[in-house]
Amino acid sequence: MPRFPSVQWFEAVAAAYTADREHVKRLGYLETTVGVLVEAGPSSDGFVLDFAGYDVRARASADPAVESDFTIAGDLASWREMLASIHANGAADLDHTLNRLTMAGTPLRLAADDQLKLDLFFRLNQSFQAFFDASAGVATVYASLAPA
Amino acid sequence: MAQSPATIPPELLKRAVAHGWPSEAAAADTINRALDRGLTIGQVGLALDNGLTPEGAAQLLETGPLFTRPDGDIFTEEQHEYIDELKKGRYNFEWLNDPRPNWGIHAAMRDPQRGLTLQDINRTYAGDPEDAPALRVMAPRGSITDPDVPDMGYTYNQKYQVWSDNVVALYEEATARQWSATRDIPWDELKPLPDDLERAQCQIATFLTEVEMIASDFPAKWLWQMNQHFHEVKMFLCTQAMDEARHLEVFRKRALANGGGLMRCLTGTEEFLKTILHAPTYVQGSFLMHVLGEGLILDIFRSGEFLAKNKTEKEIYRLCIQDEARHVSYGTMHLKYFLEHHPQREQAIAEMHALAEVAEMGIPGFLTNPFIIEPVAVLMGDGVKGIDKGMEAIRMVWVRMREEYLNRCAIAGFDRREITKVPAQAPF
Numbered sequence: 001m002p003r004f005p006s007v008q009w010f011e012a013v014a015a016a017y018t019a020d021r022e023h024v025k026r027l028g029y030l031e032t033t034v035g036v037l038v039e040a041g042p043s044s045d046g047f048v049l050d051f052a053g054y055d056v057r058a059r060a061s062a063d064p065a066v067e068s069d070f071t072i073a074g075d076l077a078s079w080r081e082m083l084a085s086i087h088a089n090g091a092a093d094l095d096h097t098l099n100r101l102t103m104a105g106t107p108l109r110l111a112a113d114d115q116l117k118l119d120l121f122f123r124l125n126q127s128f129q130a131f132f133d134a135s136a137g138v139a140t141v142y143a144s145l146a147p148a
Numbered sequence: 149m150a151q152s153p154a155t156i157p158p159e160l161l162k163r164a165v166a167h168g169w170p171s172e173a174a175a176a177d178t179i180n181r182a183l184d185r186g187l188t189i190g191q192v193g194l195a196l197d198n199g200l201t202p203e204g205a206a207q208l209l210e211t212g213p214l215f216t217r218p219d220g221d222i223f224t225e226e227q228h229e230y231i232d233e234l235k236k237g238r239y240n241f242e243w244l245n246d247p248r249p250n251w252g253i254h255a256a257m258r259d260p261q262r263g264l265t266l267q268d269i270n271r272t273y274a275g276d277p278e279d280a281p282a283l284r285v286m287a288p289r290g291s292i293t294d295p296d297v298p299d300m301g302y303t304y305n306q307k308y309q310v311w312s313d314n315v316v317a318l319y320e321e322a323t324a325r326q327w328s329a330t331r332d333i334p335w336d337e338l339k340p341l342p343d344d345l346e347r348a349q350c351q352i353a354t355f356l357t358e359v360e361m362i363a364s365d366f367p368a369k370w371l372w373q374m375n376q377h378f379h380e381v382k383m384f385l386c387t388q389a390m391d392e393a394r395h396l397e398v399f400r401k402r403a404l405a406n407g408g409g410l411m412r413c414l415t416g417t418e419e420f421l422k423t424i425l426h427a428p429t430y431v432q433g434s435f436l437m438h439v440l441g442e443g444l445i446l447d448i449f450r451s452g453e454f455l456a457k458n459k460t461e462k463e464i465y466r467l468c469i470q471d472e473a474r475h476v477s478y479g480t481m482h483l484k485y486f487l488e489h490h491p492q493r494e495q496a497i498a499e500m501h502a503l504a505e506v507a508e509m510g511i512p513g514f515l516t517n518p519f520i521i522e523p524v525a526v527l528m529g530d531g532v533k534g535i536d537k538g539m540e541a542i543r544m545v546w547v548r549m550r551e552e553y554l555n556r557c558a559i560a561g562f563d564r565r566e567i568t569k570v571p572a573q574a575p576f
Binding site: 028094104125126 | 462
């Protein structure tokens with residue numbers, strides 16, 4: 001059972017996401033790199049998701065902001081709450097979509113070098129939401145939350 | 149049959165002068181030639197009202213009839229000759245034997261899973277538009293044209309006037325991400341809402357139904373004036389027109405599907421739309437619409453997704469976010485290309501700053517409009533009782549709308565950050 005956050009977890013989600021090829025194709029082709037930053041206390045885990053056509057590859061990254069078009073960042077508890085909601089409902093509920101969680105800059109936040117790269121988050125949003133919704137089918141173990 | 153000058157209504161001659169014709173006498177001369185060619189007074193009047201210039205009229209009148217044929221014969225002389233050859237079993241085959249070197253092209257798919265893209269064919273052949281194509285024709289870029297092809301009368305014949313470096317990719321993205329407001333929205337998830345929330349949703353849906361179609365009308369107005377050499381721009385603008393038709397459709401459906409209805413439309417909104425529709429140049433209208441207007445609406449869509457009370461609204465707004473962001477992206481990069489390649493760059497930048505100075509007042513106008521911000525605040529506060537809490541979100545939206553607009557201007561090489569008069573914070 002993959003642990004969140006880890007490359008193995010993102011690859012398991014990528015496999016679930018791309019399994020329904022027709023759905024992924026229907027959402028639209030995309031070529032972009034998305035950084036994911038999961039902050040846990042003083043440390044953080046960084047990843048880059050390479051969306052290449054209808055496939056996704058995940059890799060660890062020491063600095064996802066540098067290696068991606070834009071980054072979605074937030075603390076482990078917020079990521080965990082979003083993923084637990086997706087797991088419970090089969091997809092993000094009204095309060096846990098990527099746009100909902102990032103819009104106010106909290107609990108998740110978006111960052112990019114420039115606005116045009118940030119706008120990729122909006123242009124291709126259905127694909128990113130579908131990617132994380134695919135985690136509903138991935139049994140997940142969560143890293144421990146840092147003590148308060 | 150020709151009409152004498154005396155039969156031309158004086159009012160028509162006055163209209164011609166009002167539309168910029170040099171004199172009533174010159175207009176009468178041209179109108180008489182048009183009447184000789186079989187046009188009616190009504191048709192001439194319509195053409196004048198649609199902006200027919202003396203130069204445009206001269207060009208039209210100099211264009212020969214499509215076919216010249218003897219009375220009572222449906223075939224031209226040339227067609228008769230070809231028919232005679234066919235009867236003898238002889239074919240023309242000029243098209244088959246043309247030696248000019250545009251044959252043997254093999255555009256290859258970079259990614260067979262995706263299919264054959266515009267980028268693929270542009271990499272292979274005639275993919276780089278000229279800055280100023282010599283011809284003004286519909287013949288495809290890279291094809292062989294006859295030497296006597298007519299001039300279509302395009303007025304936008306310079307690449308910098310229409311181009312953006314991301315337009316080819318955006319066209320492919322647009323066609324890949326089309327959706328249906330009938331099929332792809334889970335309308336059965338729509339549930340009755342308390343009256344204040346339904347009114348808030350319907351006021352926003354009414355506003356969006358009103359404003360979205362400007363982004364169909366505007367490109368449609370300019371499309372035919374763009375040289376077809378830049379076909380990718382025209383194709384992208386066609387996708388935009390379709391996107392916005394769908395936005396009108398989906399918000400009209402939302403307003404009428406859940407016990408509410410179409411609500412109030414304001415004069416100020418119509419005035420802003422009119423400013424876009426009647427912008428004197430394409431780049432000015434594009435800046436007003438793509439960069440400023442659609443940038444603001446993109447944030448309203450994000451807010452709509454944030455505030456959605458059911459999966460129906462969630463899906464509506466999320467799909468619209470994608471469409472709108474493409475349009476904003478084109479507009480931003482078009483402004484950049486325009487300013488970087490304009491032959492009188494400094495003057496062009498100064499003119500755009502003068503436009504922005506006035507147009508930016510639309511941002512505070514938008515965000516002090518009670519018919520926009522109060523419904524959003526009511527949805528944010530989960531009802532009229534929570535409107536004060538909701539207004540906190542409006543303050544946040546103010547800051548972000550301004551910031552994103554300024555960021556897009558900066559990308560275009562059009563820095564407004566130090567000179568904009570839009571307050572950094574909401575004044576309430």
